[in-house]
Amino acid sequence: MDNTRVNTTSVSLISDLKEITKMRLAISVVFSSVAGYFLGADSIDFLTVVMLAVGGYCLVGASNAYNQIIEKDLDLLMDRTRNRPVPSGRMTVNTAFFIASSLTILGLVILYMINPRTAMFGALSIFLYVSVYTPLKTKTPLSVFAGAFPGAIxxxxxxxxxxxxFGIEPGTLFMIQFFWQFPHFWALGWWLYDDYEKGGFFMLPTGKKDKGTAIQIVLYTLWTILVSLIPAFGMTxxxxxTPLSAGLVLILGLGMLFYALQLYRKRDNxxxxxxxLASVSYITLLQIIYVLDKLIRVWI
Known part of the structure; x- marks a missing residue:
C-alpha cells in the first residue's frame, strides 16, 4: 500500500513538473535552438548540442513556471488552465518559485559554459517573457508584439x-520566427477567444474576432513567407x-497562407x-528543410 502511494505521488510530481514547465512547448523551443545550432556550426559538437538542449529547456521551463505563478488567479478562471499545478492547489507558490529559480540558474550556467553570448540572450529571453510579455497580456493586444521578441530568440x-x-545570419533566423509568431498566436487567440476573455487576456490585435484581425493575420503570414525566403538570394x-529548398519553403508558406485566407473568409473557430496547426507545421518543417539543405550541400 505504501509503495503504491509512493509510486502514485512520484507519477503525480513528474506530471506536475511536465505541466509547470509546459514540456511539449519547451521541447519545440529546444528543437528550434538545435536547428539553429546545426545551421551555424562548421562541425557538430554533440556535447554542445546536449548542453544547448538542456540549458534551453531549463530556461523555457523556468519562464513557464514564473508565468503560472504570476497568472495563478487568472488561470483559475479559464477552462484549459484551471487544473494546472499552482491554481489547482497541487503545488504551492513557494515550490513553484523554487523550481523556476533553480531552472533559471541551472539553465544560465549551462548556456554560459557554451559561451557568454548564448547565456546573455537566454537571460534576455526569460526577462522579456516574464517581466514584459506576461504583465502586458491583461493590459494590451501589444503583448503579442512584446512576446514575439523572446519567442524569436x-x-x-x-x-x-x-x-x-551575432550577425546577419542569426538576425535573419530571429526575423523568421519573429514574424511567424503573429499569425500563430493570433490564430490561437481567435480559437480560444472565449477562454482568454474569461481570464482578461488581450490576444487579438483589434481585441475582437473581426475583419481587421483577419486582415492582419493574412498580412503577417505574407511577411513570414517573404522573410523565410531571403536566404535564397545570397544576402545573409x-x-x-538553395532554389529547390526555397521552393519547398514557398510551398509550405502558400499552404499556411491558404488557411489564413480561409480564416479571413469564414472567420470561425x-x-x-x-x-x-498549419503554422506549427510550417515553422517545424521550415527548420528541417533549412538544416537538411545545409547538410546536403556540405556532404556534396
Missing part, C-alpha cells in the same frame, strides 16, 4: 551557441538556401484552429 540562439557571435552571409 531560440532559433537564433542556436547559431550564437555554435559561433559565439553563411546562411543560404474551426478555421483559426486549422491555421494554428
Amino acid at each position: 531560440p532559433f537564433m540562439l542556436g547559431w550564437v551557441a555554435a559561433t559565439g557571435s 552571409g553563411k546562411l543560404y538556401l 474551426a478555421s483559426a484552429k486549422k491555421l494554428m
Whole structure:
C-alpha cells in the first residue's frame, strides 16, 4: 500500500513538473535552438548540442513556471488552465518559485559554459517573457508584439551557441520566427477567444474576432513567407538556401497562407484552429528543410 502511494505521488510530481514547465512547448523551443545550432556550426559538437538542449529547456521551463505563478488567479478562471499545478492547489507558490529559480540558474550556467553570448540572450529571453510579455497580456493586444521578441530568440540562439557571435545570419533566423509568431498566436487567440476573455487576456490585435484581425493575420503570414525566403538570394552571409529548398519553403508558406485566407473568409473557430496547426507545421518543417539543405550541400 505504501509503495503504491509512493509510486502514485512520484507519477503525480513528474506530471506536475511536465505541466509547470509546459514540456511539449519547451521541447519545440529546444528543437528550434538545435536547428539553429546545426545551421551555424562548421562541425557538430554533440556535447554542445546536449548542453544547448538542456540549458534551453531549463530556461523555457523556468519562464513557464514564473508565468503560472504570476497568472495563478487568472488561470483559475479559464477552462484549459484551471487544473494546472499552482491554481489547482497541487503545488504551492513557494515550490513553484523554487523550481523556476533553480531552472533559471541551472539553465544560465549551462548556456554560459557554451559561451557568454548564448547565456546573455537566454537571460534576455526569460526577462522579456516574464517581466514584459506576461504583465502586458491583461493590459494590451501589444503583448503579442512584446512576446514575439523572446519567442524569436531560440532559433537564433542556436547559431550564437555554435559561433559565439551575432550577425546577419542569426538576425535573419530571429526575423523568421519573429514574424511567424503573429499569425500563430493570433490564430490561437481567435480559437480560444472565449477562454482568454474569461481570464482578461488581450490576444487579438483589434481585441475582437473581426475583419481587421483577419486582415492582419493574412498580412503577417505574407511577411513570414517573404522573410523565410531571403536566404535564397545570397544576402545573409553563411546562411543560404538553395532554389529547390526555397521552393519547398514557398510551398509550405502558400499552404499556411491558404488557411489564413480561409480564416479571413469564414472567420470561425474551426478555421483559426486549422491555421494554428498549419503554422506549427510550417515553422517545424521550415527548420528541417533549412538544416537538411545545409547538410546536403556540405556532404556534396
